[in-house]
Amino acid sequence: MISHRDSNAQRIAALDERAEALNLKRGMGIADARAMHPSIDVVEADTEADRRLLEGLADWCDRYTPLVAIDGEDGLFLDVTGCTHLFGGERAMQDEIRTRFFQQGFDVRAGLASTPGAAWAAARYHGDRIIAGGEEEALLAPLPLSALRIAPEIRASLESVGLRTAGAVMAAPRAPLARRFGAT
Structure with missing residues (x-):
């Protein structure tokens, strides 16, 4: 388990499968x-080392596409447009990337879709999914608003009026939403 300092408290920043099995959660003190579990191992986060590692992984991913970007503190975006055929197709490429990361000791979730947002949601909420063009709405509809990558304050405002899933927002009329919550 990895911890980070949040104000005056140490909180869980990341955990492995064993810690998840103990019902520990991100953000818990x-x-x-x-x-709850006196024998757990806790290591304090080293954000600079994590960033260097993520940058190194991004460089390593250049073997799959020249278009690799870092996403936040723990993710990578690979634009594989026009590259998948070199690896035997989308599924074969995704499987190879995941396998090679696993062999290096990383736990990886991947998503592949025609839009960056759908790929991000597929990786974060469904893990290892390939979303065909036109299926993005069906993927997103049941997911929480955090899957839309909107600002936390807008998400909280939407939730306060009963819009708690991406599907609820998609079904709502656009003009009133834009007036009340902004164009974003």
């Missing part, structure tokens, strides 16, 4: 986690 380390003191609470240790009260």
